[in-house]
Amino acid sequence: MTTFAIQTLNAISPIGLQRLDRDVFDIGTDIAQPRAILLRSADLHSLEVPPSLYAVARAGAGTNNIPVDKMAALGIPVFNTPGANANAVKELVIAGMLLAARNLYHAADYTRNLVADQSLSGKDLDKQVEAGKKQFAGFELPGKTLGVIGLGAIGVLVANGAQSLGLKVLGYDPAITVERAWQLSPNVEQVTSVEELLSRSDMITLHVPLVPGTAGLINADRIALMPEGSVVLNFARGGVVDEEAVIEALDSGHLHAYVNDFPTEAGAVHPKVIALPHLGASTAEAEDNCAVMAVDQLSDFLLHGNIRNSVNFPEVVMARTPGTTRLGIFNENKPNMIGQITAVLADAGLNVAEFTNKARGDYAYTLVDVEGEVQDELKTAILAIDGVVRARKI
Secondary structure: OOOEEEEEOOOOOHHHHOOOOOOOEEEEOOOOOOOEEEEOOOOOOOOOOOOOOOEEEEOOOOOOOOOHHHHHHOOOOEEOOOOOOHHHHHHHHHHHHHHHHHOHHHHHHHHHHHHHHHOOOHHHHHHHHHHHHHHHOOOOOOOOEEEEEOOOHHHHHHHHHHHHOOOEEEEEOOOOOHHHHHHOOOOOEEOOOHHHHHHHOOEEEEOOOOOOOOOOOEOHHHHOOOOOOEEEEEOOOHHHEOHHHHHHHHHHOOEEEEEEOOOOHHHHOOOOEEEOOOOOOOOHHHHHHHHHHHHHHHHHHHHHOOEOOEOOOOOEOOOOOOOOEEEEEEEEOOOOHHHHHHHHHHHOOOEEEEEEEEEEOOEEEEEEEEEOOOOHHHHHHHHOOOOEEEEEEO
16 A cells, blocks of 8 residues: 655644544654655745655645745645634734724733832722823724725635624725635625725725735835724735834824734834734634644545645646546646647557646646556656656556
8 A cells, every 4th residue: 555654844733633544644753755744834945855745735824934836846736724724813803903993902011011010009000090091092893994905715704704893894805716705795895906995994904925916015105095093904924014114104193003913023012013923823723724624635635636725736626537547747837738648648558537637827737547557657758748847646
């Protein structure tokens, strides 16, 4: 029986790992030639990729710690777990809205310091508390407008949850999927530009990946469009917000607060910034969900060649045809690749029972079930096709 060695680079929830059959999968931290890497936050950018590696799976949504393009060029799919931590992040965003609206973080800090610095107690403490509380007066959420940029799994939950708190919600996502559109409350108003959303929102929350097109998405020019006293919430990635521009707006009074999950030296000490220590998915439930999803996707790929939720290859899922041998082929997305692959199969005398090919960007992936005995020479012939990156018998 074929076995697959999986190297774990971070602590992965046992709830996920126990889904791997130990007769089929070897799991450990010190595997020299792994077939797959399972990780959370470990940085792979300096990794010398072993030739044995078939796949990388991250138990989380972001993949900035993985050289995604480099892996694609090697025919290595990178899996993530979009939506598995969505509820955890949603709850943190709602908490962030309340923290900012009622100034709770700094109010609690004031009370703690009041007692610690002055050793007050009893009536003296009550007197100082009453005297100081007016500086933390806030506002209520019902009637305010929340702008949600990015309507994926998290953004949809945040938008729907905010509505239940009485906020008017605007949403912007030019690439919203049909699935997410069905999940989104019909009362969420979808706008056609970031600028329109910013100009109409008392609070904005970001739920987009950090890619070249989203880096610095919230900058000085766009902040200027927001109403005075607005709040920016960022539980996506630090780089989607120009923090220097945000701090300038906080200092001028144009912004009321900046709540984020990505502390920096400047932001963490600012009196109008609430910087949390990257708590977005830090719940036991979210870690379990992410691990289960990552493990299931990884094992399905290793055992059957199916690709679900890869960030660098298309989704390709095909039921196995009984009595056939499956081949998985990664290739550059260019003309006549399918014709060349099928020609090689025909020359080997193999009948194609099922075949599917999908492309994404510069690369494509083919799954094919063939009838007949597959010789080792077939892989050599397929790899000899100009543009084929990787091939394996599954």
